[in-house]
Structure formats: C-alpha cells, structure tokens
Amino acid sequence: MKKVDCIIVGQGIAGTMLSWFLLQEGFSVLVIDDGKKNSASRVAAGIINPVSGRRFEPAWMYDEIYPFAKTTYAELSALLKVNILTERNLWTVFPSEQLRDAFNAKAGKGSNEKYTTIPQTLQYGEYLKQPLGAAIIKGGTVNLKEFLPAYRQFLENKEALLPVHFELDALEIISHDEVRYGEYSAKRIIFCDGAAGATNPYFQAIKFLPNKGEVLMIRIPGLETSDIIKKSITLVPQSEGVFWAGASFAWNYPDELPTPEQRAHLEEKIEQLLLVPYEVTDHLAAVRPSGDDRRPIVGFHPEYPALGVFNGLGTKGCSLAPLMAAHFAKVIGNKEDLMAEIAVNRYFNRPRR
C-alpha cells in the first residue's frame, strides 16, 4: 500500500488550494482529478469583486480574504512561473437608476471607500451604451486557465496526482483515521469535487443549491482594454481581442450543456451594452457548487471523520479558496478551530423536517 496523509478528490480551485496548504503544513497528499472540461473552475472568468449583489454590499470577509488571496497567488505565481492574479478595474455601467442610487449610497462609506470610485470622465463612449453613467470598482482576475494546469504539473512532478475519475464505490472506510482507495491508504479523504459533491451519499445532509452558468466568448473589433466591463453582463478581456461574456444563472436544468435559450439571453444582454458589432467564437456552460446559505462548506463527516469536504465556494471561488483552504489545513493540523459559519456540521445538526 502507498500511504499518504490526505487524498483529495478534485483539482478545481478548491482542491488546488487545499492541497497546496496541506503541503505547506507538512502533510503528504494525493490529488485525484478526472480533468472534466466544463468544471466550474475551467469555465469561470476568475473575477474577484469586492462588492456583492444589487446593493453593493462589501463581500463577506473581503478585507481578510483579498489580502490573503493576493499573497497566496503571488507566491504561487513565483513558484509556477505563471502570472496568476491581475488587479483590474471593473468598469461598472449602471443598468438602472435604482442601481446607480444604491451605488452612490454606498460609495465612499465603510470599506467601500477603498474599492469604489466615480470616474471623472466617461470612458468607452464609442463602444458602450451608458446613459446612466458608470462607476469603478477595484477588483481583479485569477488566470485559472494557466494556473490550474501549471499546478497540476507541479503535483504530477511530485507524484501527487492521479488523473482519473474517482469511483466512490471503490472507497473503503477502514476506521476513523484510515481510508483505502486502490493501492492507496490515507488518514483522510477530502471531497473537493464541486457540483459533483451534491450526489455524494455520505454528504446528503448538505443542502446544495448547484446552479448552471453559461458564457459566450466574443470578439469585439477595436475594443482594447484591461478593464472588466460590467452591466447586466460581465465582459472579461482574454487574449487577442476576445472577451469572456457571462454569465447566466439557472437553478433548474436537465444537463450541463450550453443551450440556445441562454445564448439568446446572453446576446440580448450584450446588445444592451455594446454600441458596436461583435462575433461569438464559443459558448460554454458549467455548474457552480453553492450551498443554500452561500457560505463555504468545510469539515469532516460527524460519523465517518476520515471523510471531509471542502466545497460551496459558489460564485466566489477565486477570492474565497485561498483563505478558506489555509484555515482548513490548519484545522487539520490542530492549529485552529474550524469557523462555525463554514462548518459542514451546520447541515448535520439541522433538525429534520
């Protein structure tokens, strides 16, 4: 038997960050990932946005989460020789008077003061419809497209990657601190399997609310910017004049495939924003792994403590994953107590209805 401290299922942003911080804590890991092409992390634009929702509230724990993410991504950039985090302005076009008023009510107050400004002059006049004006929010993007494969290579070089589909039926739970999978024996296994986690029978108590997002890749001739442009749709510059344009939300969906309905919906939003023609070059879809209370879902199964979960990153995987993973790794190393707000036990302790 090959022995490791921890098997991790999934190498999206969750499994990537958790395996990294477990290694930093001195644990050995084996990451099993099947390379699903349309995982959330492989389709996401990697946006980091300090404010949430229609009321421009500061994002949960942002003042702790963002500086930690920035340091982590800088360390990993140096190690992997990939530029991971790019700080960018989100050029936020007001889609309605209500949203403009909500923004103005919050601008310059509390922690929003650090992250939001009203621009002196309106940019992008020949490209964007913006009769109600725009604001600037200071955010960024995580270059998931290069970061995740580079980290995968790093794991492979350490012989810490198994690039296969994990079969739950083949998992043997030997004791409270041993599981076996094929030729591997581990003290624990942690599921970082994103939306697939919703079908894990051991964690049926978790109230997952997975939701599907669709995205178009579009070319906008002449528009050159490093800003993210946001109205009812978000445009994120990629390479060579292409923009990621997304994303839709659907709670009921028969499968994970792109649909003509959502393409039409996205195109409508693009046309409400752009004054210029564009060309669609691709159409993608993926499922976001969200819990019902929009908080990460972290910890060990109450009856089978060799089984753990790190999931529920929802729409904010790129900002949440580093600090949450570092914290979980410290909990596993008995250096910190698990934050109650993210503990998976909140689901197991709920009264049954």
Ligand SMILES: Cc1cc2nc3c(=O)[nH]c(=O)nc-3n(C[C@H](O)[C@H](O)[C@H](O)COP(=O)(O)OP(=O)(O)OC[C@H]3O[C@@H](n4cnc5c(N)ncnc54)[C@H](O)[C@@H]3O)c2cc1C
């Ligand atoms: C359209 C869209 C846009 C988004 N935009 C943003 C954004 O701009 N910024 C942001 O922060 N977040 C964004 N998100 C959310 C973000 O993508 C998620 O929060 C994050 O990717 C979740 O990461 P994860 O590692 O938990 O799950 P995933 O990325 O889904 O990773 C799970 C991994 O597990 C693997 N896996 C699953 N089951 C198995 C198995 N049985 N065996 C082996 N491997 C397995 C999969 O291959 C995958 O690699 C977006 C999501 C979507 C869908």
